[in-house]
Amino acid sequence: MEKLLFLNVFFQSIVxxxxxxxxxxxxxxxxxxxxxxxxxxxxxxxLYSLERIxxxxxxxxxxxxxxxxxxxxxxxxSKSYAVAVx
Numbered sequence: 768m769e770k771l772l773f774l775n776v777f778f779q780s781i782v783x784x785x786x787x788x789x790x791x792x793x794x795x796x797x798x799x800x801x802x803x804x805x806x807x808x809x810x811x812x813x814l815y816s817l818e819r820i821x822x823x824x825x826x827x828x829x830x831x832x833x834x835x836x837x838x839x840x841x842x843x844x845s846k847s848y849a850v851a852v853x
């Protein structure tokens with residue numbers, strides 16, 4: 768069930784980013800290539816690789832007494848998957 772939820776979040780982030788036709792064509796081609804390479808486990812392998820490359824933290828710039836400081840902040844899951852896909 769978790770894997771289907773990740774796929775749902777992933778596709779929603781792609782559609783919200785715009786360029787629906789190009790993104791859908793790109794991922795259809797990607798999944799067909801993965802299907803031929805790994806047969807039954809292509810979705811599991813894809814989600815595993817996406818999980819490994821997604822960033823966990825983001826740096827927020829804050830001004831404190833006239834100086835810039837980068838403070839690490841946890842990135843939301845949907846945003847981290849969108850960054851991983853790019």
